[in-house]
Amino acid sequence: MITAFTGQFFVFLMAAIAAIEHECAHAFTARRMGYTLDKIVLMPYGAVISGDIAGISRREEACVCVAGPLANGITALFFVALWWLYPETYPYTDVAFYVSLSLFFVNLIPAYPLDGGRLLKIVLRPLGEKLSRRILTAVSLAVAAGIAGYFIYTCFSAPQWTALAFSVLLAAGCFGGGSYNHISFSREKSFARGIEELRIAISADCTAGYALRFLREDKYVVFDLFEKEEFYGELSEEELLDGAQGKDYSTPLREYLPQI
Numbered sequence: 001m002i003t004a005f006t007g008q009f010f011v012f013l014m015a016a017i018a019a020i021e022h023e024c025a026h027a028f029t030a031r032r033m034g035y036t037l038d039k040i041v042l043m044p045y046g047a048v049i050s051g052d053i054a055g056i057s058r059r060e061e062a063c064v065c066v067a068g069p070l071a072n073g074i075t076a077l078f079f080v081a082l083w084w085l086y087p088e089t090y091p092y093t094d095v096a097f098y099v100s101l102s103l104f105f106v107n108l109i110p111a112y113p114l115d116g117g118r119l120l121k122i123v124l125r126p127l128g129e130k131l132s133r134r135i136l137t138a139v140s141l142a143v144a145a146g147i148a149g150y151f152i153y154t155c156f157s158a159p160q161w162t163a164l165a166f167s168v169l170l171a172a173g174c175f176g177g178g179s180y181n182h183i184s185f186s187r188e189k190s191f192a193r194g195i196e197e198l199r200i201a202i203s204a205d206c207t208a209g210y211a212l213r214f215l216r217e218d219k220y221v222v223f224d225l226f227e228k229e230e231f232y233g234e235l236s237e238e239e240l241l242d243g244a245q246g247k248d249y250s251t252p253l254r255e256y257l258p259q260i
Contacts, residue, residue, distance in 0.1 A: 025071035209249030
């Protein structure tokens, strides 16, 4: 954001667009897995998206983390391909390329709360919450110290103030964390005007996380569960959402049927 106040508004605009693309990729991937990330906030050092992913599997959480840097990496490759086909476009797209490439590499740094740090947290999770948190904090602080050391080195020639700011933000950020919201929405207004019902035939072995992908704000969803091609039971969206609170989303749908 500093660039916006130093006469480099175009750089700021490209950085803002790349950051929004990055966070939207997280949001889209999370939505596909049954979560909603609906608030992106632009900060002086980039963009953040909040939430609480309690209940999500390690594999799905890793996919959400990777989605952001991957989107920036694909964008950078797009510009490389564009230059290959139309070299004359380079002067107009070089800033967008370098911003996207920077976001790709920076977010893979294993320091919390960057995506690389979140991936490291997922890898360390089997060690236990307390030990994995200590290791992650130590690694994050070591990375921040390394970047701060680079800033000190540059002070003998041309000080890189952005490196200092980045190291301070990393050191502060490794003690924090965002919050996500489990997917939910009110049906009060929908029922007042009437809403179409959508029935989904699905295996009782499918997970709750997979079933959550079918929820729509403009439809009322009812799941017809089948086991070995035989009807097993009916599960409403309310029963699914109520049962999923505080549980692992890898639980089979049969476990969410009301007990009679």
